[in-house]
Amino acid sequence: IEAATKTAWATDKGMTIAIGVVTALREARILLPSISTIERASSAGRARARKQAAYALIADLSAEQVHALDQVFDDAGGMSQLASLKTIPVAPRPDHIRQILDRLRQVRKIGISP
Structure with a gap:
């Protein structure tokens, strides 16, 4: 393992x-x-x-940033909010690209460095 x-x-x-x-x-x-x-x-x-x-x-995020990440998604569809953040759609469809970019914008607002 x-x-x-x-x-x-x-x-x-x-x-x-x-x-x-x-x-x-x-x-x-x-x-x-x-x-x-x-x-x-x-x-x-x-x-x-x-x-x-x-x-x-x-690991390098402050407690406030982790809390802000937890608040990113109100409706996580049964997943934890961090799990829904890391679940990225892989099919190259316009809706999926839009979802990825929306998540990225939300994370950038929290102040996480690229």
Whole structure:
């Protein structure tokens, strides 16, 4: 999982993370487990890296800025407000681009440096 976390810090691609796990196991001269075990370790590492990235993004913010971020979205659709902020639509549709730009403007108002 630690090898997956290290690899996932730089990418979110599942195959690249799995290769990082296999490489780490081979370097440690550990017999490779089943593909499903490698996949589960890769998924767990990716989740850990995402959590670390989220914490790294807010680590230097003041309490007031974190509170302002929490207030950014009134209707988060069942997600925490910070989770909805980091959930960015990926399809290249005009509505999605508009949503991303609106979120960016809201975050800029809080005074978070680029």
